[in-house]
Amino acid sequence: MALEVNQVAEILKSPRAKSEIAEAVNHELRLSFHTDPVLDIAGCKATADIFLKFVETLLPADKFETFKHLLRFPLFTTGVVGKVYNNLEKVYNAGDSAIEYDFVDSESRDDWEAYRSDILKASSVWEEKGWQMFKSAINSVLIVDLPVEQEGDKPSPYFYWLNIADVRDYELKDGVIQWIIFNQLGSKIAVFDDMSYRVFQLNDKGEIEGAALVESSHLLGYCPATFFWNTSISQSKPWLKKSPLTKELTQLDWLLFFSTAKKQLDISGAYPIYSAYREDCYYQDAEGNACENGYITISKSDDTTTTIKCPKCSIVKQIGPGTLWSVPMPKERDDPDLRNPISMLSVDVNSLEYNRDEVVRMSEDVFSSIVSGGSSESTKQAMNADQVASNFASKTTVLKSIATNFARAQTFVDDTICLLRYGRDKYLGSSINWGSKFYLYSTEELYSKYEQAKKNGSNDSELDAISLQIVETEHKNNPTQLQRALILRELEPFRHKTLTEVLTLNEKGLIDDDMVRIKVNFSSLIDRFERESINVIEFGTNLSMDLKIKTITNKLLEYVKGNRNNRESTSNGENSNTSKGENSNTSKGENSNSSKGEAGSDS
Numbered sequence: 001m002a003l004e005v006n007q008v009a010e011i012l013k014s015p016r017a018k019s020e021i022a023e024a025v026n027h028e029l030r031l032s033f034h035t036d037p038v039l040d041i042a043g044c045k046a047t048a049d050i051f052l053k054f055v056e057t058l059l060p061a062d063k064f065e066t067f068k069h070l071l072r073f074p075l076f077t078t079g080v081v082g083k084v085y086n087n088l089e090k091v092y093n094a095g096d097s098a099i100e101y102d103f104v105d106s107e108s109r110d111d112w113e114a115y116r117s118d119i120l121k122a123s124s125v126w127e128e129k130g131w132q133m134f135k136s137a138i139n140s141v142l143i144v145d146l147p148v149e150q151e152g153d154k155p156s157p158y159f160y161w162l163n164i165a166d167v168r169d170y171e172l173k174d175g176v177i178q179w180i181i182f183n184q185l186g187s188k189i190a191v192f193d194d195m196s197y198r199v200f201q202l203n204d205k206g207e208i209e210g211a212a213l214v215e216s217s218h219l220l221g222y223c224p225a226t227f228f229w230n231t232s233i234s235q236s237k238p239w240l241k242k243s244p245l246t247k248e249l250t251q252l253d254w255l256l257f258f259s260t261a262k263k264q265l266d267i268s269g270a271y272p273i274y275s276a277y278r279e280d281c282y283y284q285d286a287e288g289n290a291c292e293n294g295y296i297t298i299s300k301s302d303d304t305t306t307t308i309k310c311p312k313c314s315i316v317k318q319i320g321p322g323t324l325w326s327v328p329m330p331k332e333r334d335d336p337d338l339r340n341p342i343s344m345l346s347v348d349v350n351s352l353e354y355n356r357d358e359v360v361r362m363s364e365d366v367f368s369s370i371v372s373g374g375s376s377e378s379t380k381q382a383m384n385a386d387q388v389a390s391n392f393a394s395k396t397t398v399l400k401s402i403a404t405n406f407a408r409a410q411t412f413v414d415d416t417i418c419l420l421r422y423g424r425d426k427y428l429g430s431s432i433n434w435g436s437k438f439y440l441y442s443t444e445e446l447y448s449k450y451e452q453a454k455k456n457g458s459n460d461s462e463l464d465a466i467s468l469q470i471v472e473t474e475h476k477n478n479p480t481q482l483q484r485a486l487i488l489r490e491l492e493p494f495r496h497k498t499l500t501e502v503l504t505l506n507e508k509g510l511i512d513d514d515m516v517r518i519k520v521n522f523s524s525l526i527d528r529f530e531r532e533s534i535n536v537i538e539f540g541t542n543l544s545m546d547l548k549i550k551t552i553t554n555k556l557l558e559y560v561k562g563n564r565n566n567r568e569s570t571s572n573g574e575n576s577n578t579s580k581g582e583n584s585n586t587s588k589g590e591n592s593n594s595s596k597g598e599a600g601s602d603s
Contacts, residue, residue, distance in 0.1 A: 002195040003179055015168055017171075020240070021169075028165075031243055033047035034078060039074065055257060076256060099432050103427055130161075134228075139164040141225055142162070144417055144420070145158060146218070157417045159416075168189060172238060175227075175238055178223055179194070179223055187201065188213065194223050196218065197214065201213055224420075229241035230404075230405050231405060252366060258355065283312040296308055372394045441469070442473070471489055483537055484536060493516075497519075517560040518557070525559055529552065529559075
């Protein structure tokens with residue numbers, strides 16, 4: 001609805017969403033505490049103070065002071081969270097993402113593509129600014145705005161992320177912002193609703209002063225503002241958005257506590273406590289004040305006393321760093337001297353290992369809970385086929401949710417900008433899909449999973465799924481090579497068997513001889529097919545994939561059968577030639593020699 005000036009004035013006095021905005025701001029402060037790598041406590045003082053107050057309730061005063069000194073910046077948890085977001089960035093690499101815009105004429109379409117690329121920087125803004133806001137400003141608002149003065153023959157709308165802390169108030173209905181009031185530089189406020197853009201000056205009391213500085217109507221029929229993120233923490237709090245880290249904030253606090261406390265135990269391990277017998281000291285100062293248990297008591301003129309350390313026995317020679325604790329020397333007969341003159345109190349190894357393992361466990365739990373929805377992430381452990389499939393499905397689900405939110409945000413922004421720039425008579429709408437087919441693993445990880453699946457006895461359909469991921473990942477940036485690799489994958493017989501395995505099965509008579517020959521000579525046979533015909537991509541473009549594969553396979557079978565027949569013919573020809581040669585030579589030679597010998601004899 002369109003807000004009247006007097007309504008705006010009343011809202012400024014008593015904003016309805018004040019508590020909601022405060023809750024959203026606190027949420028983002030907690031997110032940024034573990035997300036943004038600041039170099040000192042000043043960069044996150046408000047949240048650090050809250051965290052330290054929590055720690056203070058857990059530790060005695062001296063231990064708490066040590067804890068504060070050991071809390072170093074950037075925080076340990078920012079490294080863990082950084083790994084989480086590095087994995088979630090795969091949302092930008094979906095193999096089936098698609099973006100289309102529908103215009104009445106090609107002129108508007110061409111203008112939009114240039115404007116989108118050159119002015120809005122669409123190729124990078126969502127990956128750079130959008131990703132940063134996703135990490136630490138999940139409750140921010142996307143604003144589509146217009147310049148005060150238009151330059152050129154078309155409006156030049158633009159968009160930006162508005163921090164929730166700069167919002168004064170808004171009205172939300174079914175998740176849609178009806179109007180919004182927010183701060184601008186120079187003690188100004190902006191008022192956006194479903195009819196206009198307005199800017200007002202505020203006086204020292206925070207009240208509207210005079211008429212609107214800027215007032216521009218639009219024909220959108222809705223407010224050009226939307227929450228950046230669509231997924232809420234709960235239905236009862238639609239204004240509070242759910243970050244991937246939200247459910248792990250408490251766990252991250254504990255992880256930071258344990259990782260910092262671990263340092264204190266590590267120091268104790270590096271610098272153990274030494275103990276040694278306390279020697280008797282007979283030191284006296286010039287006034288005759290004697291040492292008693294390492295201290296000298298000095299009387300003052302006002303009948304008061306002061307105590308100082310003995311200048312002699314307080315100087316203790318120590319072997320190596322650490323703390324030296326003096327213990328009294330046994331003096332009674334019934335107090336046998338069983339102590340070593342100097343001993344060392346070491347930290348319990350089990351305690352050191354527990355703290356180390358607990359920090360590792362908590363780090364891995366946080367990572368897997370966010371990235372894999374709680375499923376096992378480790379590739380070091382053996383995983384059966386069901387676990388591999390479940391792990392993949394869980395990761396995909398997490399990324400799909402992120403992709404859906406980004407696509408919704410981009411759709412709102414692009415549609416609003418196009419309507420403002422071209423109008424409803426030229427712009428018909430968009431179809432923006434960030435995809436659902438993500439490259440979750442590197443090829444090395446996929447090969448490892450493939451080998452593990454083979455060892456676990458997975459069937460061919462399960463191996464097919466992993467091998468398909470390998471092919472798609474290897475060629476994700478080259479569609480032509482990907483298409484060729486997919487065709488060759490279909491053509492190669494026994495694709496999940498090594499040559500050794502195939503030959504072993506052939507010796508046992510379990511597989512066809514000609515298919516074995518195709519397997520052994522696959523590369524050379526494909527080369528021959530493409531020399532004599534055409535490359536496998538362009539061959540049979542009008543055929544279904546099934547018929548295309550069958551046709552090429554039949555041709556490969558012709559090759560191996562022809563080669564086999566040629567070898568058999570050659571073999572038969574050699575036998576025939578040998579037989580003929582032996583008979584001919586022997587017959588002729590023997591007859592000739594015999595005849596000549598006999599004739600000579602007769603003569």
